[in-house]
Structures are given as C-alpha cells and as structure tokens.
Amino acid sequence: xxxxxxxxxxxxxxxxxxxxxxxxxxxxxxxxxxxxxxxxxxxxxxxxxxxxxxxxxxxxxxxxxxxxxxxxxxxxxxxxxxxxxxxxxxxxxxxxxxxxxxxxxxxxxxxxxxxxxxxxxxxxxxxxxxxxxxxxxxxxxxxxxxxxxxx
Numbered sequence: 102x103x104x105x106x107x108x109x110x111x112x113x114x115x116x117x118x119x120x121x122x123x124x125x126x127x128x129x130x131x132x133x134x135x136x137x138x139x140x141x142x143x144x145x146x147x148x149x150x151x152x153x154x155x156x157x158x159x160x161x162x163x164x165x166x167x168x169x170x171x172x173x174x175x176x177x178x179x180x181x182x183x184x185x186x187x188x189x190x191x192x193x194x195x196x197x198x199x200x201x202x203x204x205x206x207x208x209x210x211x212x213x214x215x216x217x218x219x220x221x222x223x224x225x226x227x228x229x230x231x232x233x234x235x236x237x238x239x240x241x242x243x244x245x246x247x248x249x250x251x252x
Contacts, residue, residue, distance in 0.1 A: 103150045104133065107193060121182070125189040132156055151234040154194060161190050195236050203237055207245055219250050 107129060114123040136156055137147045148156065164183045171179040198206065210228045214221065225246050229237060 103153045122189050125186045154234045161187050198236050
C-alpha cells in the first residue's frame with residue numbers, strides 16, 4: 102500500500118537525518134490524514150491508493166504554482182526548496198504516461214464508453230481517472246478529450 106511506503110520513507114529519512122525529505126514526507130502524511138478525516142466526515146472510507154495518488158498530484162501542482170510565483174519574485178532559494186519537495190513527492194508516483202500513450206488511452210475510453218459529444222465528457226474523464234490515477238495529467242487530458250468530442 103502506498104501509505105505504508107510513505108511511512109517507511111519517513112523512517113528512512115529520520116535515520117539518515119535528511120531534513121528536507123523528512124519535512125516533505127511529514128507534510129504528505131498530514132495531507133493524507135486531513136483527507137482521511139474529511140472523507141470520514143462525509144461517510145466515506147479512508148483514502149485508497151488511487152485517492153492518495155490524486156492527492157500527491159495535487160500537492161505537486163501546488164508546488165509548481167509556487168515555483169512560478171517565486172521565480173517571478175526573484176526568490177531562487179524558495180524555488181529550489183519547492184523543486185526539491187516536488188522531487189520527493191514524485192518518487193511515489195508511478196511513471197507518467199507519454200503523450201502517445203495518453204492519446205491511445207483517451208481513444209480507447211471514448212470507444213468503450215460510446216462517447217459522442219460534449220455531454221459524455223464527464224463519463225470519459227471519470228473512466229480515465231479510475232484507470233490512470235497518478236499516471237496522467239488530467240488538465241491536459243481534459244483538453245484532448247474536449248477536442249476529440251467536439252471535433
């Protein structure tokens with residue numbers, strides 16, 4: 102389970118006294134626990150691996166946005182810290198799909214779901230998220246799906 106893998110990495114970072122990695126992993130664990138509490142409040146089960154992968158992608162996206170802002174502000178030391186945190190988090194994500202694989206996956210899901218127009222976009226994106234959580238950039242995929250369904 103991904104949760105166990107992250108906890109083991111925390112222990113390893115503690116033993117090696119890697120402060121950056123330890124801090125980043127503790128932040129990841131905190132985000133997972135907060136999401137678990139939120140899910141429990143909504144009557145849902147604790148996060149599974151697919152949900153955790155989605156959360157990790159969200160954390161990476163937040164840091165990428167921070168990197169852009171820090172670059173504009175000339176804060177190179179903060180850029181480096183955010184990029185180092187991204188590298189730590191990315192270690193737990195599976196290999197991302199290439200652009201060709203993403204296109205092939207979209208084509209396959211559109212065919213399987215019988216999607217024919219924009220009204221079916223939600224169905225296609227949901228199927229992609231179910232199958233490719235953590236491996237696909239859904240912001241880009243959404244644009245590709247929209248282009249296919251309108252074109």
